[in-house]
Amino acid sequence: MSSRNDQEEKNQNAADNAENVRDSEEIQNEKTTVPKKKRWLRVGIGVGVGALVGFGYYYFVGCSSGGCPLTSNPAITTSYGALLGGIVASG
Numbered sequence: 001m002s003s004r005n006d007q008e009e010k011n012q013n014a015a016d017n018a019e020n021v022r023d024s025e026e027i028q029n030e031k032t033t034v035p036k037k038k039r040w041l042r043v044g045i046g047v048g049v050g051a052l053v054g055f056g057y058y059y060f061v062g063c064s065s066g067g068c069p070l071t072s073n074p075a076i077t078t079s080y081g082a083l084l085g086g087i088v089a090s091g
Helices: 002-060 074-090
Strands: none
Touching: 002 074
16 A cells, blocks of 8 residues: 555656646746737837838938939838837847
8 A cells, every 4th residue: 555655646746746847837938928028019119110200301301302212202211210210129
């Protein structure tokens, strides 16, 4: 009987250890996902702000003659601003 009790105790300890490992992995995953969400939010805000700045640059400073490849087209200027805003915000 003693060996059977010992075996049951070992099985229970193994199950407890597996549960503790699973719990610690879940906690670790929760810790790592929160900063990822914040980082993507920060990048998204940076892209939006960059796009607004890029369009503002086109509107207030842009080249009306069409000779300036970046500032004569609002789509290019806005895209360029969004790209730079995303890069700055991700840094």
